[in-house]
Amino acid sequence: MASVTVENYLKQLCLQQQRAPDQRVSMGRLATAMGVVPGTATTMVKALADSGLVSYEPRGGVRLTRAGEQLALHVLRRHRLVESFLVKVLGLDWSEVHDEADALEHAVSEKVLERIDAYLGRPAVDPHGDPIPTARGKLAVADLRLESLASCAIDTPLRIARVVDQEPTFLQYIDRCGLTPGVSVKVEHRDAQSDAVAIHPHGRRVLTLGTAAAAKILVESI
Amino acid sequence: MASVTVENYLKQLCLQQQRAPDQRVSMGRLATAMGVVPGTATTMVKALADSGLVSYEPRGGVRLTRAGEQLALHVLRRHRLVESFLVKVLGLDWSEVHDEADALEHAVSEKVLERIDAYLGRPAVDPHGDPIPTARGKLAVADLRLESLASCAIDTPLRIARVVDQEPTFLQYIDRCGLTPGVSVKVEHRDAQSDAVAIHPHGRRVLTLGTAAAAKILVESI
């Protein structure tokens, strides 16, 4: 049985790898993601390599092995199903469920997870639009075609599909703006000089976001 | 923040103390309850005493302080609310929720717990009939007047209130016999020599239990 710590390292590696699928994850990135000093990450990664969960080359970075990836996807599945459950059943706010799920993801058994999955009708994405890996450890990558509000076409009707930030304050802000997954939007215009994007959510006022914030909101064509 | 281990020691001490409210808990009992060797229990209890959670006299046993008891009751509250939730909402069998709750009780936040409590309509007892401590750390002791099937009056209509054993196989057995909390029963007769109790659950066949098993089933008068 993988310890809570091991599960967290694997999950973090998986998330980092999704961000840049063809590179190995550097120790520095992993360490900051895990909130530990670099030396700790090195030690831990060597232990993970001994268990066959990652491939590690000194000074070359880490990559999950297939076994490590399977485990990581299982953790991610638990995390995202728990998030969905907290929002849909217990009525928690989508901005606060991430931290709750971080704690619960290590405590839910397969049996409970299966019940949650069934109860929710086997959802494909969580409340932030992040895809939920299947029980067999497959992760939908329909995401590849998603663009963000910082890069999509201007004046075209689109739908918000996913928000890739878990900061409660950010999520609360865009919630107040009406920019939650499922909502229809248009980008009215973009300006590189002012670093701003004018966004028009359906049935609401136009609002302006900085490029960095706009880049966190992914959209799909309707 | 109390670690998972500390929470488990406190919970176990609380349960042992309820069994014999005026004695201190011996190291031997605590160690077997926790599944550790006696030396480990001694070490741990000294640490708990340093934190002010228990009072400890070498070779005299342990007792929870008020602070320790409050913490223990909070753990017990989480445990029993989670059990109820798993049975009532996710439809798990009451025989299997104990172990699930042992894992989850350390991961649910106050916020989630409050939602669960509200969702269930603020129940007073869990699926086994065990009372749920209040959010302020009070435990109902209406239990004092409960008798068991091994000690109650003969031929008097009674209702099963509580089952004080968490063994899945035992729970499954009495479930098959129809001896779950809420069911009406009569004890037809008892025999000290054969160590047997003849029990008549309402609308079912009479069945015979050994005294030890009968003593685990608590009843209240109707």
Added chain:
DNA sequence: GGTTTGACTTTGAGCACTCAAAATACTCTA
């Protein structure tokens, strides 16, 4: 009163995880 017995405590050690700080390797510039 001495010995046995059983419960309890102490000691020394190990595992998993962490940090601080020193040592090392790589990269980039001048």
Added chain:
DNA sequence: TAGAGTATTTTGAGTGCTCAAAGTCAAACC
């Protein structure tokens, strides 16, 4: 190509929890 700067690894130490085994205590028994 030497030196500077940065990322990474190593080392030594500490925390929390655990065990095995040796030592201690107290009550009971002969």
